[in-house]
Amino acid sequence: SLDWTSYSDLPAIYEFVNEIAATYPNLVTVTSTGQSYLGNDMPILKISTGGSGKNAIFAEGGIHAREWISPAFVTWLIRELVENYAAHPQYVDNIDWYIMPVLNPDGYTYTFSPTGDRLWRKNRAPNSGVCVGTDLNRNFDYYWNTGGSTSIECGETYHGGAAFSQVEARNVRDAMLSVANQTKVYFSFHSYGQYWLTPWGYTSALPDDYQDLYDLAQSAVDKLTAVEGTPYTIGTSTNLLGLASGCSDDWAKGGAGIKYSYTVEMRDTGRFGFQLPADQILANNLEVWEGVKVVAEAVMLM
Ligand code: 0X9
Ligand code: ZN
Numbered sequence: 001s002l003d004w005t006s007y008s009d010l011p012a013i014y015e016f017v018n019e020i021a022a023t024y025p026n027l028v029t030v031t032s033t034g035q036s037y038l039g040n041d042m043p044i045l046k047i048s049t050g051g052s053g054k055n056a057i058f059a060e061g062g063i064h065a066r067e068w069i070s071p072a073f074v075t076w077l078i079r080e081l082v083e084n085y086a087a088h089p090q091y092v093d094n095i096d097w098y099i100m101p102v103l104n105p106d107g108y109t110y111t112f113s114p115t116g117d118r119l120w121r122k123n124r125a126p127n128s129g130v131c132v133g134t135d136l137n138r139n140f141d142y143y144w145n146t147g148g149s150t151s152i153e154c155g156e157t158y159h160g161g162a163a164f165s166q167v168e169a170r171n172v173r174d175a176m177l178s179v180a181n182q183t184k185v186y187f188s189f190h191s192y193g194q195y196w197l198t199p200w201g202y203t204s205a206l207p208d209d210y211q212d213l214y215d216l217a218q219s220a221v222d223k224l225t226a227v228e229g230t231p232y233t234i235g236t237s238t239n240l241l242g243l244a245s246g247c248s249d250d251w252a253k254g255g256a257g258i259k260y261s262y263t264v265e266m267r268d269t270g271r272f273g274f275q276l277p278a279d280q281i282l283a284n285n286l287e288v289w290e291g292v293k294v295v296a297e298a299v300m301l302m
Helices: 009-023 067-084 105-112 167-177 209-228 238-239 248-255 279-298
Strands: 027-033 041-047 054-060 095-100 183-191 195-198 233-236 260-266
Touching: 009 027, 009 041, 009 054, 009 067, 009 105, 027 167, 041 167, 054 067, 054 167, 067 095, 067 260, 067 279, 095 167, 095 248, 095 279, 167 183, 167 248, 183 248, 183 279, 195 238, 195 279, 209 233, 209 260, 209 279, 233 238, 248 260, 248 279, 260 279
Parallel strands: 054 095, 054 183, 183 260, 195 233
Antiparallel strands: 027 041, 041 095, 195 260
C-alpha cells in the first residue's frame, strides 16, 4: 500500500488501485477508460455500495505531470473512502464516487524518469515538429482555443491540433459523459497556489449560478483552513489566474452539464511550488479532505 510519506510513481499507484479493489470488492470496482498515447492504462475507480440513482462525485488528478501532490491526494481520497469507510459510511452509502488518479500517466512517468524532466507538464504525444506534448488542460472542447492557450507546439499550454485531439482527454471525456446525469460535482486536483477555483476560465464573466458554486466553496474552504490555518482563495479561474480556455473544469460544467465544477490548486503558494516536500503530503491531504467532506455533505442533499 501507499503511505503518503513519499511520492509514488505510476506502478506503485496502479498497484495500490488494484490492491484496494481486490481487498474491498463490495465497495470498489476498477475499470479501464482506455490507454494513454504510450499505452499506459487509465483506470477509473467506482466507489459505491450499490443501488441506483445516487448522486455522484467525479474526481480526477494528475492531468499535469509535475503536480505530484495531485495523485498523492486523490489516492488518499480513495483510501479514506474505502479503507476508512466505517468511520464515515455516509459518504459512500449516499454517494457514488468516480475517481481517476492519474489523467496524464505518460507525463507523470516522465517526471519520475532520470532521463526525463521533473517539471514536465504536458502529455508525451509527439507533435509535427521537434516538441513533444499537448497541455491536456487546454484540449477540452468548450470554447477551445479562445485565449490563454497557445498554438505553438513547444509551448507549455499548447492546446493541441483540435479540441479533444488527445486520447487522454477523450478517455476522461467519455468516462464523464457516461455518468454525467448523476454527477453533481466535478473535482480537478492540481497544484499550486491554494486556490479553490470555479468556472469560467475562458471568460471573465461569471456563471449564472456562480453564487451557488461560491457558497459551497466557501463552506469547504472554511473547514479546510480550520485544520491548521492554510489560507485558500476562492474565485473564478479567469479572475484569479487569468484567461485559460479548453480546461477540463469549463468542459465539465459547460459541456457535460455538471453544475459544481471545481479546480483545486493545493499547496503551496510558491516556496516549493510543484516540488512540494513529501513531508507536507499528509498535512495537505488532511486539510483538503476536510473540504471535500463538506462538498460531499452537500451532495447528499442535492
Ligand atoms: O492553468 C491551468 O491549467 C491550471 N493551473 S496550473 O498551475 N495547475 O496549471 C488552472 C486551470 C483553471 N481552470 C480554468 N482556467 N478553466
Ligand atoms: Zn495543473
